[in-house]
Amino acid sequence: MESATIKIAGMTCMGCVRSVTNVLQGLPGVSRAEVSLERGEAKIEFEAGQVDAAAMKAAVVKAGFETP
Secondary structure (H helix, E strand, O other): OEEEEEEOEOOOOHHHHHHHHHHHHOOOOEEEEEEEOOOOEEEEEEOOOOOOHHHHHHHHHHOOOEOO
C-alpha cells in the first residue's frame, strides 16, 4: 500500500469534498481517500500496480476540479 497527497483547487463546499472523495474511491486500487476542503488536498492510499498519481489527478480534473 502506498500513499500520495494531491492538491485540489476549486472545491467550495462539503458537496465538492464528497464528489472528489467518491471519484477517487471509485478508481481501481484506491483503498482510501481523505479529502480536506480547508487544506485543499486529498490524501490517498492506493495499490501502486493498479493506479498512479496521474490517473488520480485526471479523475479529479474530469470531475470539474483543478490539480495545480
